[in-house]
Amino acid sequence: MRVEGIRLSLGGREVLRGVSFEAADGLTLILGPNGAGKTTLLRAMAGIYRPDAGVVEVEGPLGYLPAEFFNVDMRVADVLLAGGGRLEKYSWWLNVVGLAGYEERIFSTLSTGEKKLVLLAKALAEGRTVLLDEPTANLDPAHKALVMGLLSRLKKVKRFIAASHDLDLIDVADSVVLLRGGTAVQLRPEEVTDEELSKTYGARIRSFRLDGRRVFALDF
Amino acid sequence: MDPYIAGTSSGAALGAVAAYLAASALGNAYLFFAYQAALAFALALAASALTVTFGRGNIYATVIAGVAISYLFSALTILALSYLARANPQLPPITFWLFGYLTYVDYKYDAVLAAAAAAVVGLAYLEARRIDLVAISDEISSVRGIRPSRYRLAWLIGISLATALVVAKVGVIGFVGFMVPHIARILLKNGSATALVPASAALGALTLTLSAAVSRGALGFEVPVTAITSLIAVPVMVLALSHARRGD
Numbered sequence: 001m002r003v004e005g006i007r008l009s010l011g012g013r014e015v016l017r018g019v020s021f022e023a024a025d026g027l028t029l030i031l032g033p034n035g036a037g038k039t040t041l042l043r044a045m046a047g048i049y050r051p052d053a054g055v056v057e058v059e060g061p062l063g064y065l066p067a068e069f070f071n072v073d074m075r076v077a078d079v080l081l082a083g084g085g086r087l088e089k090y091s092w093w094l095n096v097v098g099l100a101g102y103e104e105r106i107f108s109t110l111s112t113g114e115k116k117l118v119l120l121a122k123a124l125a126e127g128r129t130v131l132l133d134e135p136t137a138n139l140d141p142a143h144k145a146l147v148m149g150l151l152s153r154l155k156k157v158k159r160f161i162a163a164s165h166d167l168d169l170i171d172v173a174d175s176v177v178l179l180r181g182g183t184a185v186q187l188r189p190e191e192v193t194d195e196e197l198s199k200t201y202g203a204r205i206r207s208f209r210l211d212g213r214r215v216f217a218l219d220f
Numbered sequence: 221m222d223p224y225i226a227g228t229s230s231g232a233a234l235g236a237v238a239a240y241l242a243a244s245a246l247g248n249a250y251l252f253f254a255y256q257a258a259l260a261f262a263l264a265l266a267a268s269a270l271t272v273t274f275g276r277g278n279i280y281a282t283v284i285a286g287v288a289i290s291y292l293f294s295a296l297t298i299l300a301l302s303y304l305a306r307a308n309p310q311l312p313p314i315t316f317w318l319f320g321y322l323t324y325v326d327y328k329y330d331a332v333l334a335a336a337a338a339a340v341v342g343l344a345y346l347e348a349r350r351i352d353l354v355a356i357s358d359e360i361s362s363v364r365g366i367r368p369s370r371y372r373l374a375w376l377i378g379i380s381l382a383t384a385l386v387v388a389k390v391g392v393i394g395f396v397g398f399m400v401p402h403i404a405r406i407l408l409k410n411g412s413a414t415a416l417v418p419a420s421a422a423l424g425a426l427t428l429t430l431s432a433a434v435s436r437g438a439l440g441f442e443v444p445v446t447a448i449t450s451l452i453a454v455p456v457m458v459l460a461l462s463h464a465r466r467g468d
Contacts, residue, residue, distance in 0.1 A: 048362045062363040069357045073405070078412035082353035083364040106409065119360075126364070133359070 001129055001159060006054035008037075008044055015040050017182035018054070021175075023129075027151060027160040029169050031192075032179030033201050038163035039067065041179070042131050045161065059159070063127020065120050067134040076110075077103040080122050093121040096154075098146060113143035120147070124158065132162040136169065148172055167197065167205075167216045226282075227289030228380055229394070231267025232387035234293045235260035237300045239388075244307060261384035267293055268380050319444030320393035322432045329389050340382045341421045348413035351375075355413075393428070394446040395453035400424040402460045427452070 001023040008016040015037040021028070030038050043049050045056055046064055072079065080090035080103075087103070094102055097117040107115065116139065123130050135151065136144045151160060152172045162169060170176060176192045178185045178200045187196065197205045204219040239256040271289045275282025344351065350371070354361050358368040386393070404419040405411050431448040 043359065043362075046359055046362045048359060060363075064357070064359045064363045066357045066359040069360075070355055072352075072356055073409075073411035074352060075410055075412065078352055078410070078414060079356060082349055082356055083360070083366070084349050119357075122360070126360075131359075131363070 001059050001161070002055070002057040003041070003045065004055040004057075006041070006044060006051045006056065008040060008049055008051045010040060010049075014182060016044070016051070019179070019182070019184040020054075021177045021184050021186045023159060023161050024175065025155075025159055026174030027155045027162060027169075027172055028175045028177060029173035029189075030161065030163040030177045030179060031165070031167070031170075031197075031200065034165075036179040037182065038179060039133055042133050042161070042163050046131060059129055061127050061129075063123030063125070063130040065116070065123040065130065065132045065135055067137065069115075069119060071108045071115075073106055073108045075103065076105050076107055076118055079107045079118060080125070083126075085125070090121065090125050093125040094118070096124070097121045097150060113139050116147075117143070120150070124154065127158070129159040129161070132160060132164075134164055134166075135162055136164065136166045144168075167207075167214075171214055226271045226286045227267040227293060228264045228271075228383045229387050229392040230290045230293035230297065232260040232264035232380075232384040233392050234267075234297045234300070235263030235384065236388040237297050237304070238263065240304055241300055244304060257385055257388045260388040261381050263293070264380040264384040264387070265377060268376050272376065319446040320391040321444060322390050333385060333389070336382045336385045337421075340378060341417060343378070344413065344417045348417055351413040391444070392446065393449060395449045396424055396428055396431075399449070399453040399456045400427055402456055406459065 003022075004020050006016050006019045007014065015035075019037075019041060030041060032038050040049065042064075044051050045058060046062060047056075047058075074082075076094075076099075077087060077090075080094070081087060091100075091103060094100060097120055099114065099117055099121065102110075102114070102118065107118065110118065116135075120132075120135070123132070132151075136147055139147060148168070151162070151169075154160075155172070155174070162173075170189050170192055173189050176187050176189055178187065178192070178196060180200045185196075194206050197207075205216060206219065207214045207216045209215070236256050236259065239259045242255070242259075267289050271282060271286045274285035274289075350361075350366055353364060354366060354368050354371050361368045361371070400423050401416055401420045404416050404423055408415050408419055410416075427449070428445070431445050431452065435443050435445045435448045
């Protein structure tokens with residue numbers, strides 16, 4: 001899976017000005033400030049936006065966990081089956097994300113975390129490569145831990161490309177793409193120093209090691 | 221989206237009246253029968269397109285745009301009909317075009333309408349899973365091979381065509397397309413098109429038949445169907461709104 005020299009304008013503004021990176025197996029994490037073009041980049045990979053220039057090489061089938069979705073009043077089974085498919089396959093993935101037996105529940109009545117997990121199960125069932133837009137946003141600590149655990153285990157069988165503001169995901173990533181000023185820098189996770197992050201976000205970010213995990217602190 | 225609220229019906233009505241206008245101006249009745257449905261379709265499509273354009277994907281903006289477009293096309297219809305009524309007193313009255321009358325339907329046109337309805341309902345049922353997906357997320361639709369904007373446009377054209385065929389013959393019947401899916405949604409407790417399409421088709425036919433029966437005799441004199449469907453629609457709307465506010 002490869003993105004080469006993508007240029008893309010939205011509403012007269014060139015959001016992506018020659019972005020290149022390679023998504024090998026495992027989890028590729030796209031970081032960058034608000035408006036840097038993370039979602040735009042994922043949408044370009046999904047084929048929603050046609051880039052003005054550059055190449056997107058996709059190894060499908062693709063799954064997609066959107067950051068925003070409609071709060072539909074359908075059964076969870078109908079949400080999973082939307083677009084077509086067999087329920088047994090989806091139920092298997094519903095089990096994996098910890099929502100066994102949720103098929104008859106109404107999607108709009110679920111909690112934010114549960115809705116996200118339902119759509120994650122759908123994306124996992126549909127894609128060998130899964131695009132994740134803000135997979136840990138708006139989740140409580142227990143749900144966030146669940147999603148991070150799932151991603152770190154499932155990245156051996158799926159290829160993940162995640163766009164996020166959540167620096168904790170660096171610990172789960174195999175490769176990190178920093179988006180700044182419309183271009184991208186691809187680094188290994190251990191190369192993503194506090195200086196790189198501070199430069200990317202324009203804020204002073206420091207991190208510490210705690211039990212092998214990286215913990216972030218923001219100066220304000 | 222109900223064609224009545226989106227302005228589609230009003231556009232179709234103006235198109236049908238415009239066909240009258242053209243036929244009477246050219247003194248050619250054949251022209252009228254040939255082009256009535258086509259003109260109704262063209263203006264129904266124009267009205268829906270205007271509503272969707274002004275709505276820009278925002279549900280509130282779309283509803284407001286739909287109301288404005290409905291009134292605009294209704295006003296133009298009234299103007300055209302007032303002008304026509306002076307020259308041709310034998311035309312159906314204005315109330316027919318604005319509020320719907322089932323009386324003028326004959327079996328030949330019934331067959332056309334039945335075929336159109338069967339096509340729309342059948343296609344919607346076959347496409348139900350894809351309609352659901354487009355309702356959930358543009359991104360997921362896209363990776364599953366559906367272009368959401370094109371898909372919505374295709375349905376807009378299809379629904380405008382079906383609406384034009386109906387309105388050209390029976391005038392504008394309000395609120396059935398809005399109210400019936402809502403009743404179905406509340407009864408079934410499920411907003412999936414797989415459930416709503418067959419339920420709405422059955423319930424819609426029942427509602428219109430009952431409304432037509434009431435409009436023709438129950439009051440001792442004949443009234444336009446829209447008066448009855450609107451009377452039923454208001455409590456349903458209130459129910460739907462309170463349902464939405466509870467968040468379930």
